[in-house]
Amino acid sequence: MAHYFIDLLKHQLTDDDTMGRLSGFLGENKAGLTTAVGGALSALLLGLMRKSTEPGGSEQLLHALKDGNHDGSILNDLGGLLAGGPATTGLASSGKAILDSLFGGKATGVADLVASAGGIAKTAGFSLLAILAPIVMGALGKTLQTQSAMNPASLAFLLNGQRDFIKSNLPGGLLEWLGVKQIEDFKVPAAPPAEASGNSALLWATVFAACLGVVFMWRSCGTHEAVHPAATAVQEPAGKAAEPARADWAALGKFSGWKLPNGVLINIPEFGVERKLIAFIEDATKPVDDKTWFSFDRITFDFAKATLKPESAEQLKNIAEILKAYPKVAIKLGGYTDNKGPVDFNMKLSQGRADNVMAEMVQRGIDAGRLKAEGYGEQYPVAGNDTEEGRAQNRRIDIRVTGK
16 A cells, blocks of 8 residues: 555656746756655655654654644645745745754755755755644544544554654665664554554545645546446445556547636546536536436546545535535535345445545535435446446446525
């Protein structure tokens, strides 16, 4: 799972608009900044992990998240915060205190190593590290709000489970600068608390989903029609789990910026559901009915579960921003499965997945009164269930405009 996050991060960093904004503010080239961002996130994770292994460190982290109001609200207008000027400068300033708490007097040296790894200026390295610090804390704090059983021990175990991720992108010389020979020198809790052991991977996946979905935020119409069904090949209740279909995602066309009526810029593919949804909303000749559905094309779930995967965050963010830009629009979300597995299980699974997508919309600032979610199980197939390709098309989340 840790290496998966690195791959997802690198994929997101290929977005020209995102790196253009950061490189413009920092005055650095995109290629070097891409490497530096990976090193900065790895360094911040290392700092958090190290802090969690110190006596009382996890307690201090939990208090810091609460006292610093790291509740995820920083993520609501991250596009504006990263646009340059006083807002971005203020974001970097707020991150300096976090760096001091994680690295003490060695924060500047950590930033220098991050800068060296990316071949960027030392001043840019420190600013980048400071900008990302409150974003990571905000994403973590936002996630912890959903965990009723979270405590210092489970937080420590969670952070210490990210060693592979950290080592794969860690700037050279950073461990030595912090006075350790190897990352294993940081002592891990012997075992996670029982109530947290089943949720640690999910919790950190959600942290990065939130973080990547907003830090790199700039980056379908028919009757129950799947536009790019293989991309929504969420796992069926029985059988082997399907991996994200990146090749099919490429078929969605070139990503480019789209400015919404409220001025918010989203990055969406040429043939993606976002453009089709916007076109339907803006077309006064298209009436609202109960037959016109659009299929999400970049939403995936864990195998046989309703848990959204991290790569779903970008499209969820885009849809939420579209709803904010068109405040009169109301939608219904439909969940669907193939015909594998018990009918009752499929119905429950499809309802859970639709509910979780709706919950994401609410968490991203959309009034629940504008949303409805319903699971249809294996009903309304858009393809035959006798082949894997057909079943992949049937496993989907659809969206229907119910008011505009």
